[in-house]
Amino acid sequence: MPLLYHWVGKNYRRDLDWGAGYHLNQSNPLLHEISLGDSLWAFTRTTTGRYVLATELVVRAKTRNPRGFRYGPYRVWGDLKRSRYFRTKGQPDISELIRRLSVKASAAVIGRSFQGQAAVRRLTPADHHLLLDYARYLPLESRARLLPEEELEARIHLGDPDAISRLITTEAPGIAEERRRYLFEQVPRRNPHVQELRMLYEGMCQLCEWNPKSLYRRDLCEAHHIHWLSRGGDDALHNMVLICPNHHRAIHRTDAPFDWADTSFVFPRNREPVKISRHALQAK
Numbered sequence: 001m002p003l004l005y006h007w008v009g010k011n012y013r014r015d016l017d018w019g020a021g022y023h024l025n026q027s028n029p030l031l032h033e034i035s036l037g038d039s040l041w042a043f044t045r046t047t048t049g050r051y052v053l054a055t056e057l058v059v060r061a062k063t064r065n066p067r068g069f070r071y072g073p074y075r076v077w078g079d080l081k082r083s084r085y086f087r088t089k090g091q092p093d094i095s096e097l098i099r100r101l102s103v104k105a106s107a108a109v110i111g112r113s114f115q116g117q118a119a120v121r122r123l124t125p126a127d128h129h130l131l132l133d134y135a136r137y138l139p140l141e142s143r144a145r146l147l148p149e150e151e152l153e154a155r156i157h158l159g160d161p162d163a164i165s166r167l168i169t170t171e172a173p174g175i176a177e178e179r180r181r182y183l184f185e186q187v188p189r190r191n192p193h194v195q196e197l198r199m200l201y202e203g204m205c206q207l208c209e210w211n212p213k214s215l216y217r218r219d220l221c222e223a224h225h226i227h228w229l230s231r232g233g234d235d236a237l238h239n240m241v242l243i244c245p246n247h248h249r250a251i252h253r254t255d256a257p258f259d260w261a262d263t264s265f266v267f268p269r270n271r272e273p274v275k276i277s278r279h280a281l282q283a284k
């Protein structure tokens, strides 16, 4: 069952400014009734007051946020290959298109019909096809292109600001200026987090307890950013875990999201919980 989602304008803009997250949150449990593979269509309001289509997230995972999370307990994640962010600049107002769907939206200003829990609605297959038709020729938003996370993390761990700036300038012409500044200027300076984590966990993988320090007298575990740097995450201890290279590759290659319900990574066939926890994690 596809869903329609009203994305508050300022939240939508922050998402793009900080690195497209490819996920959406809600306090209404209806969000989790969507099936994997179904589309979550999100519309938003531009600064000039037009309602426009923002994204089609083709859902690949559903997770919970920590208790008290400000955007609600439910989160869905879009498949990175199949989901799309549409360019909102130059897009016509879609209020009339929304009124043609089966959802109730009678307020004069359409967003008023989608406040609070009503921000997320069920769509019929016919609604879904109407939106697909509309979206067929919409240009995509270039700022939603993601930096290669593994390379970004690796270069940050080396503490090499030149390598990071090269990656950002060569890879991401679309990345927002604000995010570019954060990754380029702020992150390299705060790199010692990796060392802090290694001290805290004596070099062990927080997921499988592999202990390279005792086996090989070497620090081989790596820091991973739960909320990816390329998707708006902070380079801060509360967003990082220490894991072995195998787990790190597996998380990146499968784009495994973190579920706060049981503090686990969600892999395609299983969940793996954080087994050793000696520092507080925080959701974003």
Ligand SMILES: [Zn+2]
Residues within 6 Å of the ligand: 205, 206, 207, 208, 209, 210, 243, 244, 246, 247
């Ligand atoms: Zn491991």
Ligand SMILES: [Zn+2]
Residues within 6 Å of the ligand: 150, 153, 223, 224, 225, 248, 252
């Ligand atoms: Zn990582």
